[in-house]
Amino acid sequence: MKIYTRKGDDGTTGLWYGGRVPKYAGRPEAYGSVDEAASALGLARSAADRGGELHADILRVQNELFVAGAELATAPEAAERLEEGVSKVTGDMVDRLEADIDRYMDRVDLPPKFIVPGGTELSARLDVARAAVRRAERRVAALKDDGDLADDTVLTYLNRLSDALFAMARFADEPEPELFEGRG
Secondary structure (H helix, E strand, C coil): CCCCCCHHHHCEEECECCCEEECCCHHHHHHHHHHHHHHHHHHHHHHCCCCCHHHHHHHHHHHHHHHHHHHHCECHHHHHHCCECCCECCHHHHHHHHHHHHHHHCCCCCCCCECCCCCCHHHHHHHHHHHHHHHHHHHHHHHHHCCCCCCCHHHHHHHHHHHHHHHHHHHHCCCCHHHCECCC
């Protein structure tokens, strides 16, 4: 099986359920950023203890990002064809992230200053993934502003995911007090 189709050689890409758009258009920028975040999470997962809590949560989130990517790769006029939890982000997915945030933050003490990433390799990788999610969130927010988003739940999900990744990174951190910068 060949993985190349040559269809994108003209600078366009296909959307789920039809249609082609320029590769630099807002929709491919959004799902491409989600793909980048999922890949960054793969690096983080590779540094987590296999079978551990963080490993399992990161893997779940990576799978959920495929759902978000599928939704974003579908033009709004075909949104009714999406399946919740398979190709469409759900409120339950957002709720799970909120529970993750609370579960991790209940077990960390944040210093009253900015946190410099890099306390551990795993926390640094999670912070890189968090930054990639923030980029994806900005791309999806632009789709919303352009009226090109069928449902805001995917935007809410990405916002919550960046918070969850912050919480996971702090849980994985071994802070070095001298590396904290003052606020303000």
